[in-house]
Amino acid sequence: MAQQQKPKMKKIKTVKDVNGVPTEVEIEVPDTGGPTWGPRGSHTLLNHDIERVDGPAKATGAAKYTYDVRVPGMLYGRVLMSPHACADITSVDTSAAEAMPGVKAVVTLNDKQVKYEGDPVAAVAAITPEIAEDAVRTIKVAYKKRPHAVTYQQATKAGAPAVYQNAPDNVRKQGGSGDRAKAEAALMTADATVEREFVIGMQHHACLETHGVMVDYTGGDTATVYASTQGTFTIPNDAAGALGMKVEKITAIVEYMGGGFGSKFGIDLPGQIACRLSKKANAPVRLMLSRPQEFLAAGNRNGALQRVKAGASKDGKLVAMVAEQYDLGGLGEGGLAGLPYIYHVPTVYQESNSLHTNQDSSRAMRGPGHPQTSFAMESIMDDLAAKIGMDPIEFRKANTGDAFYHRQLDTAAKEIGWERRPKTPGGGTVYGPYKSLKRGMGCGAATWGGGGRPECQVDVFVKQDGSIAVQVGTQDLGTGSRTYTAAIVAEEMGLPVKAVETRIGNSKYGQANASGGSTTTASLAPAVKVAAVNAKGLLFAAAAPMLGVKPEELSAANGKLFVTADPNKSMTWKQACATLGAAGISARGEWSSELAGNGVHGVQMAEVEVDTETGHVRVLKMVGVQDCGLALNRRAVQSQLNGGMIQGLGYALLEEHWVDEATGCMLNPSLEEYKLPGAMDMPEMVSLIDDGDTREVVIGMAEPAAIPGASAIANAVFNACGARITSLPITPDKVLTALNAKA
Amino acid sequence: MADKRDEQGADPGLSRRQFLRGVGVVGAGAGLADELLGGEKAEAAPLSQAPAGAILKPGMQKVTLNVNGADTTMEVEPRTTLLNALRNHADPPITGPKLICDQGACGGCTVLLDGKTMYGCMLLAVDAVGRKVTTVEGLARDGKMSPVQEAFVEKDAMMCGFCTPGFIMSVESLLQTNKNPSLEQIKAACSGNVCRCGTYPHIFEAAMAAAAKMRGGA
Numbered sequence: 001m002a003q004q005q006k007p008k009m010k011k012i013k014t015v016k017d018v019n020g021v022p023t024e025v026e027i028e029v030p031d032t033g034g035p036t037w038g039p040r041g042s043h044t045l046l047n048h049d050i051e052r053v054d055g056p057a058k059a060t061g062a063a064k065y066t067y068d069v070r071v072p073g074m075l076y077g078r079v080l081m082s083p084h085a086c087a088d089i090t091s092v093d094t095s096a097a098e099a100m101p102g103v104k105a106v107v108t109l110n111d112k113q114v115k116y117e118g119d120p121v122a123a124v125a126a127i128t129p130e131i132a133e134d135a136v137r138t139i140k141v142a143y144k145k146r147p148h149a150v151t152y153q154q155a156t157k158a159g160a161p162a163v164y165q166n167a168p169d170n171v172r173k174q175g176g177s178g179d180r181a182k183a184e185a186a187l188m189t190a191d192a193t194v195e196r197e198f199v200i201g202m203q204h205h206a207c208l209e210t211h212g213v214m215v216d217y218t219g220g221d222t223a224t225v226y227a228s229t230q231g232t233f234t235i236p237n238d239a240a241g242a243l244g245m246k247v248e249k250i251t252a253i254v255e256y257m258g259g260g261f262g263s264k265f266g267i268d269l270p271g272q273i274a275c276r277l278s279k280k281a282n283a284p285v286r287l288m289l290s291r292p293q294e295f296l297a298a299g300n301r302n303g304a305l306q307r308v309k310a311g312a313s314k315d316g317k318l319v320a321m322v323a324e325q326y327d328l329g330g331l332g333e334g335g336l337a338g339l340p341y342i343y344h345v346p347t348v349y350q351e352s353n354s355l356h357t358n359q360d361s362s363r364a365m366r367g368p369g370h371p372q373t374s375f376a377m378e379s380i381m382d383d384l385a386a387k388i389g390m391d392p393i394e395f396r397k398a399n400t401g402d403a404f405y406h407r408q409l410d411t412a413a414k415e416i417g418w419e420r421r422p423k424t425p426g427g428g429t430v431y432g433p434y435k436s437l438k439r440g441m442g443c444g445a446a447t448w449g450g451g452g453r454p455e456c457q458v459d460v461f462v463k464q465d466g467s468i469a470v471q472v473g474t475q476d477l478g479t480g481s482r483t484y485t486a487a488i489v490a491e492e493m494g495l496p497v498k499a500v501e502t503r504i505g506n507s508k509y510g511q512a513n514a515s516g517g518s519t520t521t522a523s524l525a526p527a528v529k530v531a532a533v534n535a536k537g538l539l540f541a542a543a544a545p546m547l548g549v550k551p552e553e554l555s556a557a558n559g560k561l562f563v564t565a566d567p568n569k570s571m572t573w574k575q576a577c578a579t580l581g582a583a584g585i586s587a588r589g590e591w592s593s594e595l596a597g598n599g600v601h602g603v604q605m606a607e608v609e610v611d612t613e614t615g616h617v618r619v620l621k622m623v624g625v626q627d628c629g630l631a632l633n634r635r636a637v638q639s640q641l642n643g644g645m646i647q648g649l650g651y652a653l654l655e656e657h658w659v660d661e662a663t664g665c666m667l668n669p670s671l672e673e674y675k676l677p678g679a680m681d682m683p684e685m686v687s688l689i690d691d692g693d694t695r696e697v698v699i700g701m702a703e704p705a706a707i708p709g710a711s712a713i714a715n716a717v718f719n720a721c722g723a724r725i726t727s728l729p730i731t732p733d734k735v736l737t738a739l740n741a742k743a
Numbered sequence: 744m745a746d747k748r749d750e751q752g753a754d755p756g757l758s759r760r761q762f763l764r765g766v767g768v769v770g771a772g773a774g775l776a777d778e779l780l781g782g783e784k785a786e787a788a789p790l791s792q793a794p795a796g797a798i799l800k801p802g803m804q805k806v807t808l809n810v811n812g813a814d815t816t817m818e819v820e821p822r823t824t825l826l827n828a829l830r831n832h833a834d835p836p837i838t839g840p841k842l843i844c845d846q847g848a849c850g851g852c853t854v855l856l857d858g859k860t861m862y863g864c865m866l867l868a869v870d871a872v873g874r875k876v877t878t879v880e881g882l883a884r885d886g887k888m889s890p891v892q893e894a895f896v897e898k899d900a901m902m903c904g905f906c907t908p909g910f911i912m913s914v915e916s917l918l919q920t921n922k923n924p925s926l927e928q929i930k931a932a933c934s935g936n937v938c939r940c941g942t943y944p945h946i947f948e949a950a951m952a953a954a955a956k957m958r959g960g961a
Contacts, residue, residue, distance in 0.1 A: 055896035058904030059911060060888060061839025061879040068838035070831065129831060130820055208843045208851060208905040208939050258841070258905030259939050291844050478903030478940050635899045643902060643941030671844040671937060679933040685944045 034592045035533045037630050037696045044557070045491040046484075049635035053483045053502060054256070054476070063256045066228040067288050069214045075104050075125035077277050077287030078132035079270070080139050081297060082114035082121055085148035085358040085664025086161070089113065089121065089141060096138035097124050102131040105281035106139075109273065114143070115163070116331060116360050117665050118296025120269055125277040125285045148358040148664040152305055152328050155357050163331065163356040171326070172333065176351030183349035186320035190311025192387035198308065198376040199727045202328070202657040203301040203650075204294075205365055206676055209258020211298045212288030213271040215239070219282035222249045227271060228288075230260040231514025232473050236507050238267035242275030252507035254475040261647075262364035263299040265514055295669035299363030300657060302327045302334025304372035305355065310345070312384040316398040320347040323376075327354050327369070332361025335369040341377040342447050343399040358664060364516060366644070367703040370446065371651060371710055375728060378444040378711035382718055386425050392443060392715065393418065405445055407692045408603035408625040415623045415686050416441060416605045426722025426742075436613035439620070442715025443605045444708030450700040451598030452522030454591040457510030460489060460535035463584040466574040468493065469501040470531065474512035474524050476504060479702055480636035481520055485528050487633060492532035493539075494556035495573060510588070518700025522596040525632060525698045531589025538585045543576040597697030601690075602626045602704040604645060606683075608716040612739055615732030617717055619649055619683040622709065627693035628701035634689060641687035641705045648709015650677040653729050799869060806872055810837060811881030819868045826852040826863030828871075829878065839879035839908040843937075850936030853909040854878050860916045860935075879908035882915065891915050894953035895946070902940035910936045914950045922958055924950065 040047065057063040094106045105125040114121065122139050126132035149155035149163060155170040162168045187193055209228050213235075217223040225239045235252035243250070257264070267275070274287035289298060305326040311319045318340070327334035333354045340348060385395035393409050400406075412418075421441040422428030431437050458472040470489045476482040486500040493500075503509060513523050540551035543561055547554070547569050555564045562570035577584075607621040624641045631637045654675035658667040668674045710728060718724050723738035803818040810829065817832040829837040840863045843851035852863035855877035882889040891914050894900070901907040910933060917924055917932035924932070929950045938946070 049899075051896060052899055052901065054904070055899070055901065056888060056892075058901050058907050059879075059892040059895045060883055061837075061908050063904055064838065065841075065905065067841065068830070068836065070836045070838075076831070128820075129827060130823060206939055208841070208849070208903070208937070210843075256904060259903045261939075291846070478901070480902075639899050639902055639940075639942065639945060642944050646941030646943065647939075670846060671848040672846060676937050676939060677941070677943075678937055679930040679943055679946075682930065682943045682947070687944075 034594055035529055037529070037595060037698070039696060040691070040694055043491060045487045045497060046632050047630060047634060050483055050487050050497060050633040052480060052636070053486050053497060065209055065256045065258050066212060066214055066226045067209050067258070069226045069286065071216055071284050073218070074214070074284040074286055075127060075277070075281055076129040076132045077123060077125045077274050077285045078129070078136045079120050079273055079287070079289070079293065080122045080136040080141070081293060082117060082119040083665070084114060084143055084145055085117050085150050086146045087114050087143040088146060090144055091142045092122055093140040094122055096140070097135040100131065100135050100138065102127040103135045104283060105277045106135070107273070107276050107280060116358050118293065118360050120273065120297065123273045123277060123287070125281050150357050150359055150659045150664045151661055152326070152355050152357065154661055155355060163358055167356060170356045172354040172356070174333070174352040174354055178347070178349035180322060180349040183320050183322045183347050186347035187309060187311045187322065190319040191314040192384055193309065193311040194380055194383040194387065195309045196376070196380065196383070196726050198304065198306040198379065200304045200372050200375065201728070202303045202359070202362070203365065203655050204657060204674060205259070205261040205263040205299060206671070206674065207259035207261060207263060207294070210289040210291065210294040211264060211268055211270050212286070213267060213274050214284065214286040215274045215278040216284045217243060217278045218284065221245065224251045224253060225267070225271070226253045227267065228257045228264060229254055229266070230264045230475060230477055230516060231266065232475050232505055232507050233511060234266045234514055235271070238271060239275055242267065242272050243279055254505040257475060257477060260477050260515070261366045262368060262516065265516065269297060291671060292669040295674065296666060297360050299360060299365070300330070301365035301368070302329035302332070302362035304328060304336055306339070306372070306376045308339060308376055308380055310340070310380045310384060312388055314388055316388060316390050316395050318343060318345040318384070318399045321345045321349070323348070323350045325350070325352050325373070327352070327362070328357065329354060329362030330357050330359030332363070334362040337369045337373040339373055339377055341373050342405070342445055343377065343381065343396070344401070359659065366647065366706040367446070367448065370448070370703070370707045371648070374444055374446060374707050374711045375714060378708065379714055379724065379726065382442065382715045383724060396445065402601065404601040404627060404690070404693065405603065408445070408601060408627070408690055409443065411625045411688060411690065412443065412603045412605045412623045415688065416607055416621060418605070421719055425718050426720070428720065434613055436611050437609055438612060438720045439607060439609050440716045440718070440720025441605060441607045442712045442717070442719050443603060444711030444715065446602040446704040446707035448518060448600050448704040448707070449598050450518040450522055450600055452526060452591060452593070452596030453513050453519055455511055455513040456524050456527035456591055458524070458527040458531040458589045459510055460531045460587050460589070461584060462535055462539055462577055462580065464577055464580050464582060466577040467501070468495065468499060469503060470528060471503040471509045472512050472524065472528070473507050473509035474504050474520065475515060477515055479520065479640060480633055481524060483636060484521070484525060484632040488525060488528045489532040492529070492536055492556070493573070494558055494560065518703040521632065521698050521700045522598065523591060526592045526595035527589045529589065529595055530592050531587055534589055535585050535587035538587055539576060539580070542579045543571065546571060546579055595697060597629045597695050597699045600627050600699050600701055600704050602701070602708060604648070604708045604712045606709070606712040606716045608713060608720055610717055610720040610735065612721055615735035615739070617653055617730055617735065619653070619681070619713060621684040621686070622649065622712070623686045623688070624705065625688045625690050626701050626705060627690040629693060629695045629697040629699040631689050632698060637689055637701060638687040640702045642685055644702065644705025645685060645687070645709045646677050646682070647706045649681065649683070649713065650675070651728060652710035652713035654681070656729050656731070804869065806868055808868065808871055808876055809874070810876045811878060821867065821869050823868045824864050825854070825866045825868045825871045825876065828868035829863065837878055837880060841905055841908060843905070848937070850909040850913060851906055853912040853936065855912060855916060858919065860913055879911055882911070889915065890956040891918065891949070891953040894949040894956060898945045898949040898952055900942055900945040900949035902942055906936060906938045910938065910946055914953065917950070918954055918957055922954060924954055
């Protein structure tokens, strides 16, 4: 019958996680030809400011997050976690909890050994959260403490306890490149060299909605799992295992979720535990981590220890670098982007290592592995620029040939007023009531792969009555995927965004990838576009005879279908839909590589004010310039860029995971003491989309936005007061110590 | 735990049995669960009718709260916070106020109590009896969002949206007393709220826009 022709294939670049760091790889996909986004200026909705379609739901409290789902008979789960960083469990006695009125299920999760504070031991489900809290307190766990290492200093001391038996000195070599002797020799030829040790502690995602799920299971052979996750389709498999059920019997729902930032994939600990409790009680269970538990057991951005030597020539060229990088990811293997990051250094020796401690495993966090490396590299850049007496922007331009960076540096410099900065570090005017304030500026740059993956299956439905819906199982983390999904369909059909109903966040809808590595937009948007084009084709085919033309002669705009060559020959959208059969149209779209791109940059600059008496740093202004191919929704891109810069500000000045070496415990697992940036910390912020990027593809940009902010602030502090702070966050004590050492 | 509370002076007139029932104490026996859930429910004293200064006993209490203009009756323990009462005990649940830090550090649970901002996690439900509680669900009039809510949508003053109800309540409260706030005053009014996505600049814009809208008599 029909010839079974093998589809034409083409090679495309995409991004896969290699050791937690997104890496570009080449894969083969069907070559479909297909639609294009069209040039800049050709859009009516896309590349404009689009109102978030779920804005009203979020602003009125109607949006239901996992934490908000409550069904009749639902129980409240609570986890008991280890208070010790390393201990053997000798007994777990849950009898009191089991006997407690209102307690419906108790499970022991671990009766052998705990390896970090926060390691789950037991859990309960009860009819009220208050009773569940009481019940976990009655569980008696006998521990035999073992020696722990919770800081890198503890882990590298002679005779330190081994966190893993197969890594006796707690160090695992992960990779590297270059010849150390050659790099050292090349350094000798440099006109200026700098040697630094950079230390960064763990940062926490601090998602406002803690990790958790609501398992709606009442004993039958089906279950619905509401999950606060970045991957709707990561849930059913995990839940099926935990509930002992077939995957297809499980529906995962992620209508709204309160922040993930890389920490929410799979059903995770709370999900596994909730499933066990639910199964045992034959009742729905909602289990959300408490705020302290969220700090202890929901991951972190791995810390970093980086020893760097670098040199430059008088004429502004980087010459050589020797870099030892250790990621401090607790029990996990974190990751760090390799130095020299985005700049060209001819002779490099670089090594990557993981250094283990008895702390919760690190997880991906917005731009995983990049902000740490950026901080080291950009600090080195300004140190060297100062030594050879060159402007930091010019020095950067001299060491990268990428036109994006050159353009973005110029744009940001103009916006922040770069010419106002002190020409030498600490060389500016002292002002203020006590003559203690000094200002300075700094910059940093980022890189990210992003790219799309060929997983999404998007359906567009058009009904006879003119209603139109787009459906895909993807999730919206707050990035605005729901909104651009509606907008892409609306633009294609010539309708207002509000005319399109968007159904997302359900594993019974079409397949979609998890939101990691800024791949959502480049994976989802192309499939939405293709689905919309396909639906439009079907609608044109049905409606064209009514206008006496061929389908390809039609266009859609302003709520009408019309003959392209003769716009007076037209029909309203509703009239066109009335030509459809009773079943309406259902059209599927899959990913098209033509519509997705990868590789973004990003430059950020900061102006700060340093109080040289108190060591306090205040950020006065931040400017971000970001490329992302075609910006589907400019307002949402600006929101993301603002958010990235603000998280960078927190990383630079405020956020610090304190752990006590003696007890092995985190000292600040609360929002009172783990400082997130607040309203009073906000500088003037300018978020600019780099319109010099005219690529007709979409590329995710959420991760690069969170990379260079801390680097820019650290360099601004250096520029203001001449003190190089080599550790984040830049707290007043570090500033005063550095100023003192300098004096 | 239970012993400690005993020492700390539970009402001496309170029977051991009622006490146990109240705190769900260790080893009290499974039979008590039934009482907690069923039989003795009717005994719970309606708090809204309790005389002023009445000593509250542990265990489920019937309370009537005035939320968004309507009385709603539910059973809570004396230790239940207003936030948890709204979210976990009211029927239907009122989930606009979010539980985020549970210690008055983030503002996610901000409500208006007799018109003034209050953290829902820092007030016991029983202490809200007889007062007017307004949550983000209670701001719309005849299905139309308040000017503050509208401005939050227009200015994209939200990303994940989890902190949004709390910020909206703080801005509502500010604009009730200050029709023309400066940027610094807006920041101060929002300083008890935390956003992790980093929406602040757009929240400030939204507050400015809402103030202008309200001054214009919209």
